[in-house]
Amino acid sequence: MSVTPPALFCSRCGHAIVRRVPAGDSRSRDCCDSCGAIHYVNPRPVVGTIPVWEDRVLLCRRAIEPRLGLWTLPAGFLEVGESTVEGAVRETLEEAGARIEMGELFSMIDVPYIEQVHLFFRARLLDTDFAAGEESLEVRLFAESEIPWQAMAFRTVATTLRLYFADRAAGRFGVHVQAITAPMPKVPAPHAPA
Amino acid sequence: MSVTPPALFCSRCGHAIVRRVPAGDSRSRDCCDSCGAIHYVNPRPVVGTIPVWEDRVLLCRRAIEPRLGLWTLPAGFLEVGESTVEGAVRETLEEAGARIEMGELFSMIDVPYIEQVHLFFRARLLDTDFAAGEESLEVRLFAESEIPWQAMAFRTVATTLRLYFADRAAGRFGVHVQAITAPMPKVPAPHAPA
Numbered sequence: 554m555s556v557t558p559p560a561l562f563c564s565r566c567g568h569a570i571v572r573r574v575p576a577g578d579s580r581s582r583d584c585c586d587s588c589g590a591i592h593y594v595n596p597r598p599v600v601g602t603i604p605v606w607e608d609r610v611l612l613c614r615r616a617i618e619p620r621l622g623l624w625t626l627p628a629g630f631l632e633v634g635e636s637t638v639e640g641a642v643r644e645t646l647e648e649a650g651a652r653i654e655m656g657e658l659f660s661m662i663d664v665p666y667i668e669q670v671h672l673f674f675r676a677r678l679l680d681t682d683f684a685a686g687e688e689s690l691e692v693r694l695f696a697e698s699e700i701p702w703q704a705m706a707f708r709t710v711a712t713t714l715r716l717y718f719a720d721r722a723a724g725r726f727g728v729h730v731q732a733i734t735a736p737m738p739k740v741p742a743p744h745a746p747a
Numbered sequence: 748m749s750v751t752p753p754a755l756f757c758s759r760c761g762h763a764i765v766r767r768v769p770a771g772d773s774r775s776r777d778c779c780d781s782c783g784a785i786h787y788v789n790p791r792p793v794v795g796t797i798p799v800w801e802d803r804v805l806l807c808r809r810a811i812e813p814r815l816g817l818w819t820l821p822a823g824f825l826e827v828g829e830s831t832v833e834g835a836v837r838e839t840l841e842e843a844g845a846r847i848e849m850g851e852l853f854s855m856i857d858v859p860y861i862e863q864v865h866l867f868f869r870a871r872l873l874d875t876d877f878a879a880g881e882e883s884l885e886v887r888l889f890a891e892s893e894i895p896w897q898a899m900a901f902r903t904v905a906t907t908l909r910l911y912f913a914d915r916a917a918g919r920f921g922v923h924v925q926a927i928t929a930p931m932p933k934v935p936a937p938h939a940p941a
Contacts (some may be wrong), residue, residue, distance in 0.1 A: 556827070562761035564754035564777075564786070567824065577881065580826065583758075592758070595791040596825050598864055631790050633750070633772065636857035636926040658924050661866075663830035670792055670831060672855075687771065714835060728922040730852050732830040 556668050557594045561585070565590045596668040599709075600640040601628020602676040603717055604653050604683075609694035610714065611683060612701075613648050616690045619705035626673060626713065637736065641674050649692045650684035653677060660716060662709040663732035671709040674722075675717075675726065708733050750862050751788045753777070759784045769801075795822020796832040796870040797911055798847050803888035804908065805877060806895075807842050810884045814900035820867060820907065821845065823882075826841075835868050843886045844878035847871060854910060856903040857926040863873040865903040869911075869920065902927055 560570045568587035575582055575591050583592040603626055604611040612624045627648040631640040632650040638655055645651050656675030663670050685692045695701070697718050705711040712731065720726045754764045755775040762781035767784050769776055777786040797820055798805040806818045821842040825834040832849055839845050841904045850869030857864050888897070891912050897907040906925065914920045 558759065562756055562758050562760035564756050564758045564764070565752065567756035567761050570758070593791075593824065594827055595785075595790040596827055598792060630787065631864070633788055633790055636859050636928070637855065638857075638924065638926065639859075657763045658855065658922060661831065661855075663832075665828050665833075667863050668827045670825070714894050728852060730832065732832065734830070 556666075559604035560592055562587060562614055563590055564592065594668070596663075596665070596670055598631040598637065598640075599628055599669050599671045600637050600644060601626050601671070601673050601710075602641050602645045602653060602655070602714065603659060603673055604645055604649065604651050604678050606678040606681060606694055609696050610700070610717070611649055611651060611692060611694055613685065613689040614691040614693075615688065615706055616685070617688050620681060622690065623704050624701050625706040626710045628671065628673070628710070637672055638674065641672070641676075641717050645676065645702045646686075648686045648689050650682070650686055651692070652679045652682075654679060657726065658728050659726065660709075660713045660729045660731070662712060662730075663734075664709060665732065665734060669709075671713075673709075673713045675702075707738065750860075754786055757782060757784055758786065760813075762843040790857075790859070790864055792825040792831065792834075793822055793863050793865045794825050794831050794838060794868075795820050795865070795904075796835045796839045796847060796849070796868050797853060797907065798839055798843065798845050798870045798872050800872040800875060800888055803890050804894070804911070805843055805845060805872060805886060805888055807879070807883040808885040808887075808935060809882065809900055810879070811882050812868055816884065817898050817900035818895050818904075820904050822865065822867070822904070824918065831866055832868065835866070835870075839870065840880075842880045842883050844876070844880055845886070846873045846876075848873060853920065854903075854907045854923045854925070856906060856924075857928075859926065859928060860930055865901075865907075867903075867907045902931065 563585035566588040627645040629644040651675040660673045757779035760782040821839040823838040847870035854867045
């Protein structure tokens with residue numbers, strides 16, 4: 554979860570990159586004055602699911618940084634060559650070993666300061682034979698009252714879960730578009746020295 | 748509208764790139780064995796609007812390749828640092844000189860073979876003082892019966908417009924998630940030699 558580091562060399566010809574506004578553009582880009590390449594950088598889609606079994610939701614405890622040990626919905630970067638639905642199904646299988654019937658798009662949450670767009674789909678677990686994948690320490694079903702709100706890995710996931718439970722209580726699922734526009738404020742850990 | 752060309756040189760240190768599966772990954776990536784960088788490539792979001800004035804929709808005739816001279820909804824690549832809504836508003840202003848009140852997300856259409864995800868939002872024009880931007884030859888309002896279906900620049904735009912008119916006729920706007928999974932078949936131009 555971090556922004557793209559600035560390019561120093563042209564990935565096409567190896568020449569030094571110049572950061573400037575190309576002709577006909579209005580933004581600074583990574584330009585190569587040797588081969589003429591312009592290296593555009595754009596936000597990346599992250600795709601995931603809200604896998605549900607009866608009234609419980611499947612969460613994964615992260616085995617990798619960032620946010621190792623914290624809980625998340627199964628999700629990850631969309632790969633080239635796949636659709637958002639295919640990517641969300643793949644991440645659910647990879648991280649949670651879970652087979653699902655895909656449902657509707659539920660949330661799209663922009664996180665512009667880390668150059669990401671997070672997309673979550675509703676999903677129904679086909680069975681309870683899920684298992685932690687390589688990137689998960691543990692995978693578990695949680696009732697709403699059991700959700701570890703204080704140990705959530707990402708705000709997009711916490712936001713999506715809150716919207717999900719609110720919609721479920723209201724008896725109608727919408728599609729939610731939001732943006733998280735500022736980094737989480739850094740607060741001292743509960744047991745940090747004052 | 749094309750896929751990312753393969754990287755030959757590391758954009759961080761200039762060393763030659765090796766295409767291989769990194770440890771703990773399952774896909775080939777652009778790896779640098781000199782500085783250790785892994786250069787991930789992901790699909791890019793394209794954001795746009797369906798700007799409406801009374802019963803008419805605003806379309807732009809493209810002044811640039813690809814599809815120069817054909818019609819499109821205002822749309823373009825999401826830029827780093829902006830949300831999808833901000834990007835869609837910006838593109839509508841840049842390409843059509845149009846000020847809008849943003850509405851709901853309407854369509855998300857994956858185009859995996861060109862590594863893009865297209866997102867269109869409904870929007871209401873605030874006035875009719877629109878004007879072609881640098882990337883447009885012409886900007887015009889079209890009633891449904893006037894839409895130049897045979898001269899549309901992109902299938903994601905044609906699909907979005909068809910869904911829009913269908914929903915409008917039904918009196919209820921949904922959110923549509925689709926994928927266009929294969930390139931448009933190459934057909935001879937009407938007046939090409941047989």
